Amino acid sequence: MAELSLGFVGFGEVSFCISSGLRDEGLSGICAYDVVLGSGTLYEENLRKRANEANVILCDTPEELFRSCKVIVCAVQAPYAGHAAKSALSHMSAGSLYVDVTTAAPAEKERWEKEFQARSIYFADSAMMGPLTINRHKVPMIASGCGASLWQEKMVPLGMKIDVVKGPAGDGTRIKLVRSVFMKGLGALLVETFLLAHRSGLEDVVLKSISATVDQLPFEKTISRMLGADMIHAERRAHEVAESIALMETLRLKPVMAAATKERLELSAAMGLKDELAGLAPKTIEEACSVWDRKNYR
Template sequence: MTVIAVLGLGEAGSLIAADLVAAGASVQAYDPKVATSAVGVTLKTTDAEACEGADVVLSVNSAADAEQALRDALPSLKPGAIWADLNTATPALKERLAASWERAVDVALMSPVPGRGLRTPMTMSGPAAGELAEILGGYGADVTVLDGPAGAAATRKLLRSVFYKGMAAAVVEALEAAKVAGLEEWLRGNITTELIRSNADTLDRLVDGSRKHAVRRRHEMAAAAELLGDLGVPARVAEASRDWLGDLIDEKTEQPFQRCKTLRGIPHRKAIPRESAQAPADRRDRSRRGVGQHLRPEDGRRRHLSQSRPDHRFDVRPRPDDDQAADRRLPARVHLARHRPQDLLGPHQLR
């Protein structure tokens, strides 16, 4: 008979231990905060005692206690024992556990345990994951084994958590604000309807729509955050959404502008994006002042902006006689039109 130690008899650990006993496993457990357990589970007084003689150890305490639990149990672990960490933790923590015990397995519980117990979908990774899957699968566990080191299962779990827990936070925040506004029942019905009718196209609509309409949606979430503030509800998710949409907008505007076509044989250069750290200050200032504005130097004489600096981007080289005579008769606007568009317009006008 396989001996399984369960460290931690909270909500998840107690249900898994009870199902293992019902399936015929020998279970010994320890939890400093629990004095009684399910029928058939043998309680021990320390982690080390619970692990004595165990073929498999299921650590189901907490991420904060995971490393200490392994350190306390190491002297009692028999050679070849499998240490399975079921706590929701970072991949780095799972890697440290594997470095301390070579047969450590990273186990991620992919659904809530209540109502499922041992049959909660589990994803496992690590050198001994296949062996552990065979043992627990024999007692009815639902196991998926990844071809990867400890930490691979935790990575999938946490990426999934960003969506599920993030969605839950958005729903709770919205319902709290709706309650203050007297619209909680209406919003509950609206959210329920949207969740029920979602399908495979919903994901594409959320992702593509956010990028396509980032500007409009950022204004919308800024208004939503302001509404929550007026209602006295902390706008944590609303403000985070507003800022994230702002980042999507920045991703587009920070891309270098396309090269312009050569005009009248003047070599073109890539325009410098607005407010770029590499853009010289005088060029950024020029886009705000306007090309046609005149500058007044210290001696009181007026100079056109194109003559204000020797390294200015306007082409002031003499033209052939025929063109030069024509330029003197043309208005300034037509004369400037001979030059490149980015010299005449601010970068923000070229988009």
């Protein structure tokens, strides 16, 4: 019996990657349960192969898993996370830890945490912040909720990378989702920009120009500058982006991000802040947020 009794509810890609990584760190006795067990399907067959490969013990029922493990990681598909939590709640013992790594809705996780707390079970919402297949158990994670520190204490010695953030369960997932709007948007924006640059034969000069601008300031400063400038210059910028869109159309490129940029700038311009602020942009993120609140910006 391992010192840490760890169990996975749902044994798909996430559980397989993390458990095989932890096995390589020397952790034994990892358990798992998945609804396909007993179905006699090809899914079950493949799952048993993977469990065998990762040296994971399969439990016949969820009750068996929840009763025999002090730390449960829930890695089912998001729509089934509520069902898994409810089942765990009935069978786990006080003092144990339940960690939800699904992408279930933040508000739901916040609600579940309260139910677990009411039965003295620690609950953590832990969001994965990078690709799992490459990083396996070392995928960067953030964790929030009353069980976040316990989850970090137990797993970091086994090579996991867990940052605890203050706030209720739900916040871990919320941070991931907000961050994704930016990080994935940045990727999509770069793709569209360099597709246009390339078709214009200008990728080198555009690369240097954009990089120089971004590298010029710590990004925190760029953020606060841009949030403020948007309030003053949105209308003019919307017109300028229209010219970029016209260029994309002559090259038969689809202005997806550029069209959205124009729309978002028009929404900003409609706040009418240029005149109201007399051309003086807020200098901090806090100030910008309070202007958004006052204008009920959406």
